[in-house]
Amino acid sequence: MAVENNIRKIRVERGIKQITMAEDLQVTRQTMNAIENNKYNPSLELALKIVKYFDIPIDQVFILKEDE
C-alpha cells in the first residue's frame, strides 16, 4: 500500500511558494519537493506538522492507496 498526498495541489490552491512552506516547516526545499512528488514519505511528526500548517483533516492531505 502506497501513501500519496495532495500537498502540491493544496499549496498551489493557497498560493504558497514551495520555499516558503519549506522554511515554515524547517525542511529543505529538496525534501519538500520529494514529499510532493511522493518520492519520500514524511515522518509522522512532519506529516502532522503539514496537516496543522494547512489546518485541514489528515485524510484530505494524505491518502492510503490500496494495492490492486
Place this chain on the structure above:
Amino acid sequence: MKLQKWTLAFIGIGTVIGALIGITIIYSTTGNFNISSLLGFITAALILIVINVIKVFVKKDNTPEIDERIKKNVMLYYLYSSTIFIVVLFLGLAVLSFLNFEIVEITYLWIIMIAYLLISGIGGFIVIRR
C-alpha cells in the same frame, strides 16, 4: 539550529584541535614536533571555514542544512558503505589466507582504513547534497 549552518567551520576547528592533540602526543613520545603536518591541517581548516562563510552569505532562504530525509539517507548510506567495507575486507583477508599470506603490514591496514574514511566521507558529503 542556529549553529547548524556553521557545521563545516566546526569540522575545520575540530580537525585542527585533533591534529594538535595528535602532534602533541607524537612530540611527547618521539620529541619531534611536525610543524609541516600542522600547517597542512590548518590550511584544510581554513579552506573549510572560507567555504562555510561563503555558503552562509550566499544562502538567501531560511531552510535548514539537514532535515529528517537527509538524516535517514546518511544513516542508510553509512549502513551500506560500512557493510560493503567489512565484506570487502573479509574477502580480501580470505584471499590472502588462501594464498598463504600469514603476515600483513600495518601500513596496508592504515591505507585501507584511511581509504575507507576518505571514500565514505566524500560519499556522505554527496548524499547530504542530494
